[in-house]
Amino acid sequence: MTVKTGKTLMEVRNLKMHFPITKGFFKRTIGHVKAVDDVSFDIIEGETLGVVGESGCGKTTTGRCLMRILQPTSGEILYRREDGEVVDLTSLSSRDLKPYRRDIRMIFQDPQSSLNPRMPVVELVGEAMRLNGIAEGKELEDRVAELLKKVGLRPEYMRRFPHAFSGGERQRIGIARALSLNPRLVVADEAVSALDVSVQAQTLNLMQDLQDEFKLTYVFVAHDLSVVEHIADRIAVMYVGKLVEICSTEALFDRPMHPYTAALLSAVPKPDPRLRGKGSRTRLTGEVADPSNPPPGCPFHPRCSFATDLCKTDVPPLRRVEDGHMAACHYAGDLPIKGVAALAG
Amino acid sequence: MHDTTPLIEVNGLQTQFFTDEGVVRSVEGVDFTIPAGKTLCVVGESGSGKSVTARSILRIENPGRIVGGEILYHKDGEVIDLARIGPKTRQIRQIRGRDIAMIFQEPMSALSPVHTIGDQIVEALTLHFPISKDEAKRRAIEVLGRVGIPKAADRFGAYTFELSGGMRQRVCIAMALSCEPRLLIADEPTTALDVTTQANILDLIADLQKETGMAVMFITHDLGVVAEIADEVAVMYLGQVMERGDVDSIFHDPKHPYTRALLDSIPRLGQRGAHRLASIRGMVPHPFDRPSGCPFHTRCDSYMPGRCNRIDPPAVSFGPGREAKCLLHTKEEGVA
Ligand SMILES: Nc1ncnc2c1ncn2[C@@H]1O[C@H](COP(=O)(O)OP(=O)(O)O)[C@@H](O)[C@H]1O
Numbered sequence A: 001m002t003v004k005t006g007k008t009l010m011e012v013r014n015l016k017m018h019f020p021i022t023k024g025f026f027k028r029t030i031g032h033v034k035a036v037d038d039v040s041f042d043i044i045e046g047e048t049l050g051v052v053g054e055s056g057c058g059k060t061t062t063g064r065c066l067m068r069i070l071q072p073t074s075g076e077i078l079y080r081r082e083d084g085e086v087v088d089l090t091s092l093s094s095r096d097l098k099p100y101r102r103d104i105r106m107i108f109q110d111p112q113s114s115l116n117p118r119m120p121v122v123e124l125v126g127e128a129m130r131l132n133g134i135a136e137g138k139e140l141e142d143r144v145a146e147l148l149k150k151v152g153l154r155p156e157y158m159r160r161f162p163h164a165f166s167g168g169e170r171q172r173i174g175i176a177r178a179l180s181l182n183p184r185l186v187v188a189d190e191a192v193s194a195l196d197v198s199v200q201a202q203t204l205n206l207m208q209d210l211q212d213e214f215k216l217t218y219v220f221v222a223h224d225l226s227v228v229e230h231i232a233d234r235i236a237v238m239y240v241g242k243l244v245e246i247c248s249t250e251a252l253f254d255r256p257m258h259p260y261t262a263a264l265l266s267a268v269p270k271p272d273p274r275l276r277g278k279g280s281r282t283r284l285t286g287e288v289a290d291p292s293n294p295p296p297g298c299p300f301h302p303r304c305s306f307a308t309d310l311c312k313t314d315v316p317p318l319r320r321v322e323d324g325h326m327a328a329c330h331y332a333g334d335l336p337i338k339g340v341a342a343l344a345g
Numbered sequence B: 001m002h003d004t005t006p007l008i009e010v011n012g013l014q015t016q017f018f019t020d021e022g023v024v025r026s027v028e029g030v031d032f033t034i035p036a037g038k039t040l041c042v043v044g045e046s047g048s049g050k051s052v053t054a055r056s057i058l059r060i061e062n063p064g065r066i067v068g069g070e071i072l073y074h075k076d077g078e079v080i081d082l083a084r085i086g087p088k089t090r091q092i093r094q095i096r097g098r099d100i101a102m103i104f105q106e107p108m109s110a111l112s113p114v115h116t117i118g119d120q121i122v123e124a125l126t127l128h129f130p131i132s133k134d135e136a137k138r139r140a141i142e143v144l145g146r147v148g149i150p151k152a153a154d155r156f157g158a159y160t161f162e163l164s165g166g167m168r169q170r171v172c173i174a175m176a177l178s179c180e181p182r183l184l185i186a187d188e189p190t191t192a193l194d195v196t197t198q199a200n201i202l203d204l205i206a207d208l209q210k211e212t213g214m215a216v217m218f219i220t221h222d223l224g225v226v227a228e229i230a231d232e233v234a235v236m237y238l239g240q241v242m243e244r245g246d247v248d249s250i251f252h253d254p255k256h257p258y259t260r261a262l263l264d265s266i267p268r269l270g271q272r273g274a275h276r277l278a279s280i281r282g283m284v285p286h287p288f289d290r291p292s293g294c295p296f297h298t299r300c301d302s303y304m305p306g307r308c309n310r311i312d313p314p315a316v317s318f319g320p321g322r323e324a325k326c327l328l329h330t331k332e333e334g335v336a
């Protein structure tokens, strides 16, 4: 898999999403959950950018900011339109955002709760087209039927309600719904995490086919590293609201630069009993830091086996270590950490 | 390799739910052995009957009913058929929690939100051992420390809401282990946890097993976890064990098309590439639409029309503890 050398579709600059923590009757703000804290990255047209990290590290919040479901505390989200013009989505009113809501769509983890149980499939998938005046009546139904076929569902079932479908089928309905307005960017938040392995494989293959057919760009949020390795061209690793490493999938698995990335990779169970106990392995001790009270210096330092005094005081910036490989560690590039091949012994 | 004394032998177990819509045959003739001191992993997609099987062993299958088969528990030379004891009898209550303990995917289902974690362990201990409150407290703190709860003595008085998901699962393990069971049944205990926390919990269970010699029945849908911890494996589909054997044979010489298909459909770390994942077509049938013959025939790539949809594949043996239920291995109809 090679890194796509397309144009930048979106540039995220210094994105912050701080949720206020309030207390008492007057909702006094007593602190902030720094769910996303000064994160910058690019999304290249046509690529799949994986976003990984432990739960609570800010993956979903980042995705919701890109969609402008959340209004970020600060930062810029520079989106390059099809005509080449660049707009900052954070500065737009919800009315001016409307055309971009068609371009950027989301697929959620739990199709059960993201699909209105009282809407038949034809309405779930067709609603957005109707509301946007794209099609109605018979034409709308034809378009829905077409979309259902694309995601491998029978058009005859379009009058059924979500409960009549299995988890994997509901996820396909969610995908058809996301694709109904011909989006350019799809943010998939743990879209296959709740599925059984056989259905997960079907869904991943489907998403890859649709990407080729519709020239889609994916931001693929997931906590399962083997799934992300399979589908992503590049991967961003988050830890307590910060981006700690971003690079090509190949580089991340072969030459991780951040000790946190190495620990994550080491924790993934390898599906071969002959690799048991082989290779080096790191175990993280202690708990993930609290995003309302992150430690000073490097947020990972309390759990890092390479931490020095510098790490306790100075925040390591995300910096370029190699071409296309950025890491936020004072010692990135100089540490004796190993990739997956070495883990397999 | 198969040098084992059985602790639990499950033979032909059938557990069913009698619902308004009909009978759900959740467990439909399950056979496996849990060797003493070893780890049996039960793997399969959701709805395959893993949890109901585990609950049947502990006799907490209610509202389901065991309608056939046996669950032989080998206890110091004595053999007790757990399937035949009433689920409310004194005998099973003494075995439950004392000889066989269970932990669940969602730790809160086993923990009380209104009692301190220490009190809950003390209660479990005093229920099964004639010991004083002080002695129970001492042991509770010891076991909390053993499962990696930092400052265990201080945390004795903590409530569950003060703990992270990983710490709660550790408390459940502490509670399960406080009575030194011979068998720990772990039903997807790490599924809801991050990989990093999962790795620590798996290490912990392995260490405790080494120390205490207990057997573990570990239920998971994650083949990676199976490869890391199992001695023996049972692969379940629609209420049956399709294949069982030692972990190396299951991964490197699978005999059943379902096992092979499962192995092929997982993305593997380090094997990236633009290749497509092999997937199993269709999906697990609804329990009311159990296929005739081989339950897997509707999705199987080796499906033989006229045979697989008609004949219940018998278990074909490939050695001690090594079996598969697939007609590819049966020469004449019904005869191995
Ligand atoms: N609406 C909200 N209000 C307050 N805190 C929130 C909100 N949404 C998320 N958070 C907090 O932000 C942090 C990051 O959450 P999230 O983005 O959901 O992480 P992830 O998707 O990586 O698990 C967590 O500490 C979470 O509790």
Ligand SMILES: Nc1ncnc2c1ncn2[C@@H]1O[C@H](COP(=O)(O)OP(=O)(O)O)[C@@H](O)[C@H]1O
Residues within 6 Å of the ligand: B017, B019, B024, B025, B026, B044, B045, B046, B047, B048, B049, B050, B051, B052, B053, B063, B064, B287
């Ligand atoms: N209380 C119940 N009532 C009716 N059916 C049930 C009940 N509990 C489980 N089942 C059914 O039994 C089958 C096996 O369930 P389970 O053992 O939970 O599967 P697994 O743990 O492998 O995912 C499923 O079809 C499930 O719907």
Ligand code: SF4
Residues within 6 Å of the ligand: B256, B257, B258, B294, B295, B296, B297, B298, B300, B301, B302, B303, B304, B308, B313, B325, B326, B327, B328
């Ligand atoms: S018995 Fe037939 S359908 Fe079942 S697994 Fe074997 S080949 Fe496939």
Ligand SMILES: [Mg+2]
Residues within 6 Å of the ligand: A059, A060, A061
């Ligand atoms: Mg999330």
Ligand SMILES: [Mg+2]
Residues within 6 Å of the ligand: B050, B051, B052, B187
């Ligand atoms: Mg279960």
